[in-house]
Amino acid sequence: MASSADVRVEPATPPEPVIKEELLPLFRQMLAIRRMEEAAAKAYAQGKIGGFLHLIIGQEAICVGAIACLPPNDYVVATYREHGHAYAKGVSARAIMAELYGKRTGASKGLGGSMHIFDRETNFLGGYAIVGGHVPIAAGAAFASKYRSDKRVTLCFFGEGSATIGGFQEGIALAALWNLPVVFICENNQYSMGTPLYRSLAVEDVSMRALAHGMARDRFDGDDVLRVKRRIQTAVDRARETGEPTLVEVRTYRFRGHSMSDPGLYRTREEVVEWRTRDPVAFARRRLVEEGSASEEELEEVEASVKAEIADAVRFAEESAAADDYLSYVYKE
């Protein structure tokens, strides 16, 4: 069973000093992801989006802070909860929203949907819906980088509930054994569907999975996007310079249910309220004002431009033609 030492995040580091020029664009990205997913939730309620829709609202600082460390030709592999990761990697809100709508103009031409956004252009290697199954794929992309000595780095995102299944365990073991340039980022949002940490992990410190493989590890809170960026940068540099992988655990919380169909009855309102006080988007905004000497006007401008961007994306999705071709992509000629 987990000792109390395991369940705390050590050490509770202070937020990183604010550099306005650095934080402002990250804030904008987080806000865009937040608004994009709110719009998606609305469209889902209206029946315009179907299937499963997993929102990352509350966790935006992780994908934004981590992917901000990457040049365009680095790779990102993610789960079914990947709208934010795709956006942070450079996939347009239009392409993402159109994919959720199942339109021909979607990132995956409407064939993949919310769980399977892919974009070759930005080296976004996709969202995957079999827990753990994408981890070896990330190791494979990193294997290719080592094979070609192209100095690219791969980021692989997953949830804490995915840290037990074989695909994950074999994937990190191979990355460690072969020194593959990949950073495994666990978004520990406290729940795997309705399962709290103590029912899925004997030790509630996922980063300890690295010890058996002599892999570098890190563990910290995901409320400060600048902290995420600094700490992931270290791991990315390690991967690029030494080829060594790192297992990073970032503690966070999803404000919504597991998917749109989950009422989230397994959490107390108090718990949710408490975590909402650590909203990474609001936190970044507050600090831009208090420590980054950003003016209300400036921020309202950003908010307005984000609003316009998402409104445009929704309009684009609404107006795009339905997906049509599902026969051309079974086999490549």
Add this chain to the structure above:
Amino acid sequence: MASSADVRVEPATPPEPVIKEELLPLFRQMLAIRRMEEAAAKAYAQGKIGGFLHLIIGQEAICVGAIACLPPNDYVVATYREHGHAYAKGVSARAIMAELYGKRTGASKGLGGSMHIFDRETNFLGGYAIVGGHVPIAAGAAFASKYRSDKRVTLCFFGEGSATIGGFQEGIALAALWNLPVVFICENNQYSMGTPLYRSLAVEDVSMRALAHGMARDRFDGDDVLRVKRRIQTAVDRARETGEPTLVEVRTYRFRGHSMSDPGLYRTREEVVEWRTRDPVAFARRRLVEEGSASEEELEEVEASVKAEIADAVRFAEESAAADDYLSYVYKE
């Protein structure tokens, strides 16, 4: 990569003091397994045994010392290299040899063969040939013991090459999370087929796999059967009293090839010779004389009775009728 600290067995403990009454029967069991497998190798060369034949010669102290800790109703789950484990659990040399010969009188009626010896009578839950696949089964037997509070303990044996695959990793994770009374015993014989440790393990200390799960661990040399018995006894007691699992790594060496078809070209003659000086059977015999004040006569008597037992087992296997029924055991009525 493995730090040099990882590749050493810490700390090199002295052999356990000899108690003749305790060591003599263990010596006899080890010797019987040795002779039984030598006889099997001979029969294999004569074409009387087919398929794969994996010998445990050189590793006898582990199955004998570990299983000596168990009362009859405890469970044992093993791999395809399980003749010794079956014998130590109480399966007769006759039933084992007849199984290798594919005879009706074999432990598994000739249907299982060398890799699949099972015996309900002695709670030997079988030999399995898919690497890692038997580890969750062992956790399942232990789950049943916890479910019924029957205080039974399950021992699960596997090789160091099996410590990466998903079945193993998920199996130990569940045992740790649920506190299942099982002891996972890694027989680290330095090779997985032709693969040395450094090509299959980033950290050459398999017991460190326990850290991520807060599981108790132990690690020691497998040349002294008494040491094996003492150290495993601690883990067995822990499982029985607290229900907690343990991951134990025992360092050993197989004197023969991976299977009869493996010439073992990947090892130097020097290496094999060096390890043969640590032969657990010879070691036990030497100490019985030097420290256990056993007389040559006594030991020769033991050797003679072992010789007779194995000769009888071979005769039994030779004379038994061929397996006949393969249709009655597909579905249970």
Add this chain to the structure above:
Amino acid sequence: MPVISYREALNHAILEEMERDPDVFLMGEEVGHYQGAYKVSQGLLQRFSERRVVDTPIAEMGFAGVGVGAAMVGLRPIIEFMTFNFSLVAIDQIVNNAAKIYQMSGGQFHIPVVFRGPSGPAVQVASQHSQAFESFYCHVPGLKVVAPSTPYDAKGLLKAAIRDDNPVVFMESETLYNSTGEVPDEDYLIALGVGDIKRAGEQVTLVAWSKMIELCVEASEVLAADGIEAEIVDPRTLRPLDTEIIVNSVRKTGRCVIVEVGWPVCGFGAEIAYRVQRDCLDDLDAPVERVTSDDVPMPYAANLENEVLPQVKDVVAAVRKVLYLE
């Protein structure tokens, strides 16, 4: 008779068997505190406690194997896969252990385990979540495979599966959970391996199971309007298959259309078609036809999903074809 849902029928089957036999337990992801991802296990944790309703981490290979090991020593586990799409990471435990231990132990250890959960496409859950693996499991000796189409069958068959001494792969359908039907309160079993005629007819035999029975019933009404009476045969258990009930129907109608929700190549329908031509060649007035989904990974978009999945019109067209009506 009380009318309940397919979901409730399954829930009652598990409840009754767990009350009957203390060795029966339920294990899987979200089966307990969450009351089941699809609420099939609603209320069972409260009734039986965490000892017998066991929530697991995401580790299908691990807990499927735990089920096999527990069954080996005498328990009767019900292992829930949140969906059968996830059974692929556990299939080695089902094929290499559950199905083989009875044989490879020379009959010493039998494995009374049930692997259950929803199978087949739901709605727009895309390629990795829209698969029907009946033929994988039907291929394997040592396994039994069940796929009920009604609440009545679901309850009687699941109870029989739980009492069966062999590993049973019990494939439900997410899109049937809310369907309702009459189910008696009293304890009843439906023997595995016995098919059922869901509709009597003289002109053509429709063979289908699980969700596809609904489709066939709709199609049969369309056909009836044209004076074509279809007989709908539901094997209910796919392995062992009630070949006789199918063959007898085809001997009578001389025409056979097999409808399945999954992929065409090596789908279970191919096995049925093989048996029908083997046993009824001289009775067949037309080749055995099959209606399946298209031979593609499932696209997400709703309009494309509809194109890929078997539709009533496809069944009607196949029937008209074997009747040489166009």
Add this chain to the structure above:
Amino acid sequence: MPVISYREALNHAILEEMERDPDVFLMGEEVGHYQGAYKVSQGLLQRFSERRVVDTPIAEMGFAGVGVGAAMVGLRPIIEFMTFNFSLVAIDQIVNNAAKIYQMSGGQFHIPVVFRGPSGPAVQVASQHSQAFESFYCHVPGLKVVAPSTPYDAKGLLKAAIRDDNPVVFMESETLYNSTGEVPDEDYLIALGVGDIKRAGEQVTLVAWSKMIELCVEASEVLAADGIEAEIVDPRTLRPLDTEIIVNSVRKTGRCVIVEVGWPVCGFGAEIAYRVQRDCLDDLDAPVERVTSDDVPMPYAANLENEVLPQVKDVVAAVRKVLYLE
């Protein structure tokens, strides 16, 4: 033409393709320093170094997925399963990732990976090591499946598989590795999806692949002695299947026997039988017959293994049956 073994033919195919294309690499258990568990990769490590001949730990799911990921970004991995029995722990990577990524990415990422290794029973390796999973992989859209029967076919098909831009499941046979045949030195390819007539005949069509071709050749000689000329059709590629070459033969002979080494229920032969009756019902003078192994997990004992596996006499008997000779 030089005569070489099936093993050497595979080895040469890999060697030539690795020399041709620096993006091709070989990965698997014991493929390098050990020279291959069955010596198919003999000499490749020495020729190409550890960078391109990669020994792995025992982690099929992991390294199969590494192959998919590497293929996604442009490499052309050859992933060896020591035997296909072990592919079950990796099948999720093959079915849910390799086969689907091209479709679910809307055609953006294709997966040029080959999964290869021996398939089917060897000799007395018992139930967990004696399985033939052709029908599992043939069921899945997005995959191609190849099963060569001769050294010539093995080389030409493996080279084509390596150059194919789609995931190819390439199933060899351990019991064929030592079989020999003429193989030209020069570079040649055999197109995937094109079958081959291994023996011409007028009275009955035998459809088989891989190891079972040998059995059919032997049986055809026994039959010829009785004046029965069998035509042996080897599809070579199972998916996509060259249905035409089978159908044309059956149209000519009016009789069809399908021989496979694996289990009967939902074996690939059922799919072939379905297609034959669909396309040749009026040409069939007898029901399509199938010869398969018995419907049981493989027993270890040699005498029982022989009873379970298809034998020449079984093929002869099936042919005589479709000819109504008893």
